[in-house]
Amino acid sequence: EIVLTQSPGTLSLSPGERATLSCRASQSVSSTYLAWYQQKPGQAPRLLIYGASSRATGIPDRFSGSGSGTDFTLTISRLESEDFAVYYCQQYGSSQWTFGQGTKVEIK
C-alpha cells in the first residue's frame, strides 16, 4: 500500500502570503492519480486539484498543483480568509484509494 506523508502538519501564515504544501508518496505515483482536497470545520471535503495539476470546476486560479513521481505540491499563491482549512492529498493504486494525514493552514 502506498503511504502519503504530508508536510508540514500545520502551516501558520497571514492572508496574502503564499502557501506551499507537500505530499510525499512511499513509492512512485502516476500523476494522473494524485488529487488534493480542502476541508473546513464541519464541512465535507471539496475537490481542488485532480491529475496532480488540473483545477476542478470552480476552483480559483490561486490554487495550483505540481509534481511527479513521489513528490507533489499544492500551492496557494495568495491566501485569502476562506483558504484557512485542512488540505489532503489522495492517490489511487491497486484498487485502493489512500489519503495523506492532512496539512492544516491556520491564520498566523
Place this chain on the structure above:
Amino acid sequence: QVQLVESGGDMVQPGESLRLSCAASGFTFNTYGMHWVRQAPGRGLEWVAFIYYDGGNKYYADSVKGQFTISRDNSRNTLYLQMNSLTAEDTAVYYCAKAGRWPSFDYWGQGTLVTVSS
C-alpha cells in the same frame, strides 16, 4: 446541481449492524461509480469502499473487508453501506462521494455520524 444526502447514522452498541444510505440527485446516477469515505472524530479521511456504476465491481479498504458491504439501487438513485460487527474503531462521520475524473471524488455529501459505544 449534484446532491448527495446520507442517512442512517446512529449510536449503536459494539457487535451490532447498521445500514447507511446515500440518496443521489442532479446527475445520471447509473453512469458513475460511487464511494464511501469516513472520518473518525478529529482525524483524517479514510477511504472505505467503491462500487462501479453498474454494481459489477466493488473494492474495499483492508480495514473493512469482510465486515462492510457496498451496494447500489440504480432504480432508486441510492447507494448503501451495510456495516456488520461494528466496533468502536468504526465510529466516524461517513461520507458518500461521487467518482469524478478518475480516480478523484468530485462531489461529497454532508456525512452521517456513526457512533459505536456501549
